[in-house]
Amino acid sequence: MVLQKILHMNSGNGETSYANNSSFQNVTISKTWDLVDETLRNMLENGDFADDHCLNLVDLGCASGPNALSVVSHVTDTIQELRKNGDGTSQEIQFFLNDLPNNDFNSLFKLVEIFNKGKEVCGSRSRCSIYGLPGSFYSRLFPRKTLHFAYSSCSLHWLSQVPYGLESENEENIYIAVDSPSEVLDAYAEQYKRDLFTFLSLRGEEMVPGGHMVLTFIGRRVEDRSSKDDCAHLAILAQTLLDMVTQGLLKKDDLHSFNVPIYMPCQQEIESIISQQGSFKIKKIVTFPVRWDVNKDTDESPFDKTRSGNLISDCVRAFMEPMLVSHFGELIDCNVLFERYSVKIGEYFSKERTSHHMLAISMTIQ
């Protein structure tokens, strides 16, 4: 399977779309604003960009929907604000929105148009050109030494491919599970290491001297790669798929050959890869929990198992459905799968109230 041809989030603006089911990612993004602001301040205070015609910024793995525009808006406003008291330089900004070619760029471009009109209406003088940039962030995306600031949130847990050899080892699991053999843990960790290494090397080539990067990872709080809490959302999805196999709704072989190309690293792992690769120096790391069922509109309401189950299920569906459909084919009824999943995950969550462990890292090119 060529992952880059399959991987995308649910398109459009409908009920199951990523655009409508990405509160988790939205809350994560907003929790990193302080780090982003501090990074941009450092970059503009210390960088020598006077001869550059424009500042080139990118959101790597932007998906489609309001989150991408919230990043553009926050970053460009912050730069504008910082420059008010600064040295008076005012290069124009080019903001690139990067994702894989199957991403719903059409919907994204409509939002860009609305965003640009909004800027005009407010009389904003900040000049920012926004472009779509299709391609894998595991390949070169920019000419050498042209990129000033790279941002990526909740995207770098996606691997470039399913690690080799997993089909025969991981059986009814679809990701690392508590009972996964060590070969599975190693295959995932090795693939992750290769991928992050590649990512850092490429960005290292593309960045201007003084360039900065803020990356936010969905991580693991402990070094143990098969810790229950960090894998449970995918373990429960595997159980739900297995129930459907048992009932003859899906084929056993299809489940055995299905493995999700995701990896959630712990802080030590990321730090060690960054230092081994050597292009970037870490300036600051912040970690914070984000509850699985977080929802920016209704966060204050009392706990409700069904509501939380639905929120988590809708979020997982928005990123898993295209991959499930591509693997299981027409056999899979995602309405049935995710109705069942929402009950199971709601039940689990009512006992565990789990959060994802998020890690945001600010770094600069060495």
Ligand code: SAH
């Ligand atoms: N940053 C957004 C989207 C997160 S979803 C937000 O926080 O809301 C993760 C996105 O990463 C998906 O849109 C997926 O297509 C993209 N992605 C995964 N692997 C990628 C790759 N190799 N290159 C570019 N984008 C990738």
